[in-house]
Amino acid sequence: MQTPVLQVSDLTKSFGDVVSVDRVSFDISKGEILGLLGANGAGKTTAINMILGIITPTGGSVKVFGEDLHQSRIELLRRMNFCSTYTQLPGNLRVYQNLKVFGKLYRVPNLETRIDEVLALLEIDHLKTRVSGELSAGEGTRLNLCKALLNRPELLLLDEPTASLDPDIADKVRKVVSRIRDEEGTTILYTSHNMRDVEEVCDRVVFMHKGKVLFTGTSDETLQHFKEESLEDVFIRVARSGDLESASSGVEDDGKEPRS
Amino acid sequence: MSLGTIQALVLRYLYLYTRTPIRAIELVFWPLVHLLVWGYLTVFLQKHTGDGFPYEITFLIGAVILWDILFRAQQGVAIFFLEDVWSRNLLNIFAAPVSNADYLGSTYVVGFLRAALTSTMLAVLSLLLYSFNIFALSWALLPYVFNLLIFGWALGMISTALIVRWGPAAETLAWAVPFFIQPFAAVYYPVSALPIALQWVAKSLPCSYVFEGMRETLKSGVVDWQSLGIATGMNLIYLAAAGVLFVRVMNVAREKGLLTKFSSQ
Numbered sequence: 260m261q262t263p264v265l266q267v268s269d270l271t272k273s274f275g276d277v278v279s280v281d282r283v284s285f286d287i288s289k290g291e292i293l294g295l296l297g298a299n300g301a302g303k304t305t306a307i308n309m310i311l312g313i314i315t316p317t318g319g320s321v322k323v324f325g326e327d328l329h330q331s332r333i334e335l336l337r338r339m340n341f342c343s344t345y346t347q348l349p350g351n352l353r354v355y356q357n358l359k360v361f362g363k364l365y366r367v368p369n370l371e372t373r374i375d376e377v378l379a380l381l382e383i384d385h386l387k388t389r390v391s392g393e394l395s396a397g398e399g400t401r402l403n404l405c406k407a408l409l410n411r412p413e414l415l416l417l418d419e420p421t422a423s424l425d426p427d428i429a430d431k432v433r434k435v436v437s438r439i440r441d442e443e444g445t446t447i448l449y450t451s452h453n454m455r456d457v458e459e460v461c462d463r464v465v466f467m468h469k470g471k472v473l474f475t476g477t478s479d480e481t482l483q484h485f486k487e488e489s490l491e492d493v494f495i496r497v498a499r500s501g502d503l504e505s506a507s508s509g510v511e512d513d514g515k516e517p518r519s
Numbered sequence: 520m521s522l523g524t525i526q527a528l529v530l531r532y533l534y535l536y537t538r539t540p541i542r543a544i545e546l547v548f549w550p551l552v553h554l555l556v557w558g559y560l561t562v563f564l565q566k567h568t569g570d571g572f573p574y575e576i577t578f579l580i581g582a583v584i585l586w587d588i589l590f591r592a593q594q595g596v597a598i599f600f601l602e603d604v605w606s607r608n609l610l611n612i613f614a615a616p617v618s619n620a621d622y623l624g625s626t627y628v629v630g631f632l633r634a635a636l637t638s639t640m641l642a643v644l645s646l647l648l649y650s651f652n653i654f655a656l657s658w659a660l661l662p663y664v665f666n667l668l669i670f671g672w673a674l675g676m677i678s679t680a681l682i683v684r685w686g687p688a689a690e691t692l693a694w695a696v697p698f699f700i701q702p703f704a705a706v707y708y709p710v711s712a713l714p715i716a717l718q719w720v721a722k723s724l725p726c727s728y729v730f731e732g733m734r735e736t737l738k739s740g741v742v743d744w745q746s747l748g749i750a751t752g753m754n755l756i757y758l759a760a761a762g763v764l765f766v767r768v769m770n771v772a773r774e775k776g777l778l779t780k781f782s783s784q
Contacts, residue, residue, distance in 0.1 A: 274776060308779055311614040315773040336616040345779075349535065349606040356534045363527030364615045390538075406611070 262325040264289050264414050264446040265310065269319035272305055272470075279305045281470040282319065287414075292440055292447040294461035296454075296490075298498035302470040303450045304345070307416050310448070311341060323414060337365060342407035343418035347399060350392025354378070354402055357391055358409060365410035377405040380435060396423040404432065408439065415439075415447045421456055433459050454490040464490070468497050520620040528599075528617070528625035529632075535602065550587050550637045551644070557583045557707075558649045578734050580651040582706045584641045585733055588634045589667040589674075589726055590697050595630025596623075596675020597682070597693035604687060604781050613778055619766055626679075627672050634668060656733065659742040666729050666747070669754040674700070676761035680768040683777060705730045725753040 263286035272280040280302040287293045295303045308314040310321050312332045321328040323335045348357040355374055362370040378384040381401040386394060391402060400423055407415060417436070421429040437460050439445045451457055457464060458478055466473040466481065474484050485493045536542050557579045603609040612622075645651040654660065678696040682689050703713065703720040705727040710718050721727040728750035732743050772778050 272776075304779075305776070308610075308776070313610060313613055313773065313778055314776045315770070333616045333618050336614065341614050343610065345607075346610045347607040348611065349531070349602070349608050351539050351606070352531070352534050353538070356531075356538070360527050360531040360534070361611070361615065363530065364524055364617060366523060366616075 261289060263287055263322075264291075264324060265448065266322040266325075267306070267310065267319070268322075270306060270309060270316055270321065271318035272302075272309060272314060273317045279470050280309070280316075283465075283467070283470070283472050284319075285465050285472065285475055287446050287448060289413075289446055290440060290444045291463065292436070292449055292461045294457040294464040295448055295450045295467065296457060296464050296494060297467035298452075298494070300469075301467040303467055304343075304418055306467075307341070307343075307418050307448070307450065310416060311339075312336070337410070338412060339414045339416065340365070340407040340410055340412035341416035341418065342400075342403045342420050344400065344420065344422040345418065346403065348391050348402060348406060350390070352391055353387075354383070354389055354391055354394070355387045357402070358405060361406045362409050367410050373409060374405075377408045380408065380438075381405050382431065397425060397428045400424055401428070401432070404435070411443060412445060415445050417447060417449045419451055420449070421451060421453055429453070429456070436460050452494075454494055458490055466493065466497055468500065473497060520618070520624055524617055524621040525625045525628060528612075528621070529628050532599065532602070532625075532629050546591075546633060546637055547640065550583075550641055553583050553587070554580065554641050554644060554648075558645065558651075562649065578737055579707055580645045580649055581653055581656075581733055581737060582730060584638055584645060584653050585663065585667055585730065586701070586704075586706045587641060588638045588664055589671040591634040591637050592630035592668045592671025593675040593678065593697050594693070595633045596626040596672055597678040597696075599626040599629050600679045600682065601690055601693055604690070609778060609781050619769060623676065623762065623765065626675065630672055630675060631668060634664075634671065638664075656736055659732075659736050662747050662751070663729050663733055666725060666750045666754050669751075669758055670724075670726050671697075673754070673757040673761040676758075676765045680761075680765045683772050684768050686777070687781060700724055700726070703727065709734065723753075725750040725757060728753075 265287040267286070268284050270280055270283045271278070283302070283306055285293065295306065297303050305314060309316045310323075310328070312328055323339065326335060328335055348361075352360070358374045358377070359370060362374060367373050374387075375384065378387055381404055383398055383401050383405070386398060386402075391399070394402060400420065404420060407417070420436070421432050424432060433456055436447060436449070440447060449457070449461055461478070463475065463477050464481055465475045474481060476484065478490060481490065481493055482488065485496065487493045487496060561579045603612050642653045645653065656663065674696055678692050681692050681696075703717055704724050705721055710721045710727055710731060713721055728746040732746050732750075736742050
């Protein structure tokens with residue numbers, strides 16, 4: 260059996276008395292897209308930051324390509340990349356300058372050609388010489404994605420990549436994500452509040468609530484488990500649940516049966 | 520440490536300055552103002568005090584040039600970090616394959632470049648405007664500059680560590696830290712001008728030996744190698760201690776999630 264590309268085991272993070280991520284475990288196989296879902300404050304971004312080594316876990320482990328992240332962080336990061344709606348590339352640099360800097364940081368071979376490729380892939384090649392700070396929100400997000408794809412990452416972490424995009428561009432981004440998985444076998448961890456994103460691109464989902472994993476499975480398995488019609492319904496129900504038991508047991512807080 | 524990574528981080532900084540020439544004001548304007556103020560004060564005092572004035576007064580211009588080396592080296596390290604905070608790029612950098620050593624190495628290079636640029640400009644202008652030749656220090660200039668660079672880097676790391684620990688509200692420390700030590704650094708007056716208690720503070724700062732040495736060398740042509748050796752030894756201790764502080768604070772920042780807070784503010 261192939262070693263999972265990403266193995267997260269009992270990952271825990273406490274900030275003082277607050278437990279942001281509580282013994283979270285999941286694996287992602289090569290070429291799989293796993294959706295990490297949950298309301299604001301569920302612990303998704305903290306989990307991603309621990310996978311990147313930006314936050315040190317209180318407990319548990321992160322293994323990437325079978326190696327412990329904290330033992331070989333720099334080497335592993337060369338094979339990974341990430342894109343987050345919470346970050347930007349320096350606004351005073353031109354688009355190609357930003358990509359050149361990050362391409363060098365990730366030691367991308369044939370960098371000039373690769374920059375042209377990723378810009379064309381995200382359909383912003385006409386913006387190559389534009390100043391990054393002058394781009395629209397959607398163009399900026401696509402530039403972030405270009406940065407994330409530069410080094411042909413084997414493991415790609417996408418933190419709400421379609422958050423600021425209009426439906427047309429969001430659709431294009433989803434197609435790009437699916438395409439790089441299909442063509443390059445990229446393994447992707449994908450967080451989103453847009454359940455359409457998740458239904459369209461993710462093979463499996465992990466539902467988090469208040470730092471814990473509620474459920475892991477395919478979209479269909481998730482719907483069956485929660486007895487809901489759509490992932491959006493599951494999301495809303497989980498988000499509105501006062502505690503983990505009511506969120507995961509199939510009974511809502513008010514005692515009513517969930518919609519079926 | 521990877522030279523390629525350092526090169527990439529420095530390239531980003533060079534792009535930043537070539538893209539936005541207004542930033543050059545910071546590198547040119549303030550040093551120029553200091554040179555003009557201290558230079559014309561020197562001219563005034565020389566004209567109106569005759570030969571009876573202490574010799575140090577002619578070296579105020581040299582002090583401006585050498586202080587700027589320390590200050591720019593410190594700024595190179597501290598502002599390097601803040602540039603990523605201001606552009607919300609910090610997580611991109613720390614999620615990239617960049618080690619602490621790579622990061623610090625690139626800040627040292629940027630600090631050196633900033634110091635080299637402004638000190639060259641000041642040296643040329645002081646020669647043209649005031650006939651003051653800092654190169655009269657000859658080869659002794661190199662160890663003086665080297666020591667100021669190292670101390671500037673150490674202060675830069677301390678400034679950055681404090682900003683990381685205390686958050687964006689503490690970013691003013693990037694400019695303030697050098698001026699905390701300036702009164703005791705013997706930049707414009709000798710250590711002996713300070714009260715006894717403060718002379719001990721001065722003697723704990725490696726840069727005070729450099730400024731004292733610079734005055735003595737310009738006056739007599741003799742280099743006090745013993746003082747320079749003390750300054751170098753102290754500088755290496757300061758640099759190592761600042762490096763340890765920086766790495767420890769970065770570890771604390773990772774434990775407390777401080778780096779992500781910079782991105783969300």
